[in-house]
Amino acid sequence: MQRRQLIKNAAFTMLSFSMARDLLGSPLPKVTSYPIHESALPIILRANENPHGPSPLARAAMQEAIAISNRYQWDMNGVLKERIGALTNHSSAHITLGAGSSELLGLVCLWASYQKGHVLASEPTFKLWMPAARKMGLATKLIPLTSTKHNDLQQILSSITTETRLVYLCNPNNPTGTAHDKQTLETFIEQACKSCVVLVDEAYTDYYDSPSVAHLINRYPNLVIAKTFSKVYGMAGARVGYLLAQPALIKSLNELQAWANAGPSAVSMRGALAAMDDVAFVTFCKAENHKAKEIFCNGLTDLKIPFIPSVTSFVYFDGAAYSKSVPNFLQSHQILGARSFEENRSWLRLSVGTTEEMKRVVEVLQAGR
Numbered sequence: 019m020q021r022r023q024l025i026k027n028a029a030f031t032m033l034s035f036s037m038a039r040d041l042l043g044s045p046l047p048k049v050t051s052y053p054i055h056e057s058a059l060p061i062i063l064r065a066n067e068n069p070h071g072p073s074p075l076a077r078a079a080m081q082e083a084i085a086i087s088n089r090y091q092w093d094m095n096g097v098l099k100e101r102i103g104a105l106t107n108h109s110s111a112h113i114t115l116g117a118g119s120s121e122l123l124g125l126v127c128l129w130a131s132y133q134k135g136h137v138l139a140s141e142p143t144f145k146l147w148m149p150a151a152r153k154m155g156l157a158t159k160l161i162p163l164t165s166t167k168h169n170d171l172q173q174i175l176s177s178i179t180t181e182t183r184l185v186y187l188c189n190p191n192n193p194t195g196t197a198h199d200k201q202t203l204e205t206f207i208e209q210a211c212k213s214c215v216v217l218v219d220e221a222y223t224d225y226y227d228s229p230s231v232a233h234l235i236n237r238y239p240n241l242v243i244a245k246t247f248s249k250v251y252g253m254a255g256a257r258v259g260y261l262l263a264q265p266a267l268i269k270s271l272n273e274l275q276a277w278a279n280a281g282p283s284a285v286s287m288r289g290a291l292a293a294m295d296d297v298a299f300v301t302f303c304k305a306e307n308h309k310a311k312e313i314f315c316n317g318l319t320d321l322k323i324p325f326i327p328s329v330t331s332f333v334y335f336d337g338a339a340y341s342k343s344v345p346n347f348l349q350s351h352q353i354l355g356a357r358s359f360e361e362n363r364s365w366l367r368l369s370v371g372t373t374e375e376m377k378r379v380v381e382v383l384q385a386g387r
């Protein structure tokens with residue numbers, strides 16, 4: 019089916035869905051389809067965004083919240099922290115909000131840089147915050163991944179010195195899509211927290227129910243967990259993220275901000291609140307992502323392109339096994355996003371889009387083999 023037709027069908031489903039809800043009130047009908055809201059081309063697979071979101075409930079809530087955007091939203095700020103607290107089994111005092119989690123990763127670096135030293139992280143990993151950390155006086159020491167493209171936890175632990183101010187662990191790791199099991203993670207955190215602040219970035223744990231270590235903040239005063247509404251909740255452009263840590267640490271972090279918790283707008287906060295209510299949408303997104311990822315991974319297998327099994331919404335694969343430059347070839351077919359994260363290496367990351375989009379990616383790669 020043509021993409022444009024698909025979009026029309028999806029939009030119609032969406033319309034019927036919202037009309038039914040308006041006419042009949044709750045409960046919500048069982049949802050089997052959501053609109054693809056972007057123009058058909060190009061296919062954008064570059065930043066691990068949710069191709070289905072934001073959810074219908076979040077969209078409606080955000081539209082409504084435009085009307086209250088003339089007011090500061092202190093109350094809503096508290097309500098959002100309470101809701102996140104209920105979701106994560108913590109109190110509001112354990113939470114600080116940001117305009118996306120990237121902003122908060124920078125805040126933790128600023129706090130850790132009171133004393134000069136270095137931050138330890140994997141190579142490759144999510145590095146957006148590293149230039150700012152360096153400006154704050156924290157050198158970055160990067161530890162190569164294991165041969166299976168996992169964080170090398172043993173090597174990170176043995177690299178901790180008295181100069182280490184922060185260990186950053188992205189689990190599941192971006193760009194490789196690999197995650198550690200609960201026991202391994204807990205042992206690592208116990209060891210690392212003895213020496214320095216440990217920042218665990220859990221941007222993707224909600225997508226595939228990977229083990230979260232958020233409960234451990236009760237045990238370790240220098241453990242910080244970063245989470246975001248940008249991925250499974252489909253709100254990357256709305257900018258809502260949060261940190262979980264013990265209240266004393268949250269307070270210290272807030273003291274570094276002219277105005278704590280003021281990052282997300284009224285519109286974004288209302289969207290985040292509604293997104294947490296839209297359980298059906300999250301379930302749908304996870305299931306679709308599984309299907310779409312399977313289509314892509316089966317295609318890679320067929321093309322004999324090695325890839326790392328991923329527990330996230332992206333896949334890391336070896337472009338050297340293809341006859342052409344994968345990024346250039348896909349781009350020539352208006353598929354954007356295959357990117358390299360390791361210098362002089364052929365491995366590439368591609369985000370997982372809709373099932374239709376991933377079928378198209380495979381079709382293009384097969385045609386050009």
Ligand SMILES: Cc1ncc(COP(=O)(O)O)c(C=O)c1O
Nearest residue numbers: 118119120144192221246248259
């Ligand atoms: C591991 C990781 N952490 C954080 C972020 C940033 O998310 P946010 O949109 O909340 O700033 C991303 C975005 O891709 C990411 O991959």
